[in-house]
Amino acid sequence: MLALLAAAACGSVNPAPVVGRPLSTTQLKFAVMDAVGKPVYCDPDFYPIAREGGEQANAISTYPQIKADTEAYAAIVAHEHLPSGDLTDAQKLVAYKAWKLLRALTLTETYNGQAYVFQIRIQPTGGTYQMVAGQVRVDGVVSVTSRTATSAPNCPICLAASTLIATPRGPVVSQHR
Numbered sequence: 820m821l822a823l824l825a826a827a828a829c830g831s832v833n834p835a836p837v838v839g840r841p842l843s844t845t846q847l848k849f850a851v852m853d854a855v856g857k858p859v860y861c862d863p864d865f866y867p868i869a870r871e872g873g874e875q876a877n878a879i880s881t882y883p884q885i886k887a888d889t890e891a892y893a894a895i896v897a898h899e900h901l902p903s904g905d906l907t908d909a910q911k912l913v914a915y916k917a918w919k920l921l922r923a924l925t926l927t928e929t930y931n932g933q934a935y936v937f938q939i940r941i942q943p944t945g946g947t948y949q950m951v952a953g954q955v956r957v958d959g960v961v962s963v964t965s966r967t968a969t970s971a972p973n974c975p976i977c978l979a980a981s982t983l984i985a986t987p988r989g990p991v992v993s994q995h996r
Contacts, residue, residue, distance in 0.1 A: 841957040845894035847935060848924045854961035855951045856941035860923040861974035878915035879908055885918050895921075926955065933957055940969060 842850065852858070864874040886892050895917045896903060901910050926935035938952045948971055953963040983990040 838960075839958040842959045843890050843894060844926060844935075845891045845921060846898075847926060847955050847957070847959060848921050849894060849898045850959040851924060851926070851937055851939065851953075851955050851961055852920065854955075855939060855953070855963060856943060857920055858923040859940045859942050859948065859972060861972055862919065864919075866974045867976045874915070875908065875912055878912040881915055881918070882906070882911045885914055891918070891921065929954065940972060942971075 950969040952965045
């Protein structure tokens, strides 16, 4: 009797049952981002060097690849409230930005197949960086298990040995060791 009361007081031994239909992995990633924030990552369009118009050009050139992944594309269009037909260049940029965020978030399926775990670095508006860990059930319910302060992502710089780097004293050849 005492064990039964303790179990009831501490919550159910089994996780809450899944309610509703299972979502796609892409939809689950959007559920995580909507619940905890967008991932902070080393965006290749801006790091290590941002190029004027580079993100838009990459959005246009990558659009066929994004559209070919029909599951992900349908989830992006729905989440970003984009039209189902051909997209304008500005809309392709919206889809591309969402696609990059989706690629920055990894979900790992749990042993029971009813949930995925995640760990995501975020930076709330005006706040400090946080590492958020938790799980998302297959029906999109997100639960956070921890939030810890962290630093900005460490984005490595890889340059060819002959690359010139602008410095206050003039260009300098990069050094590899």
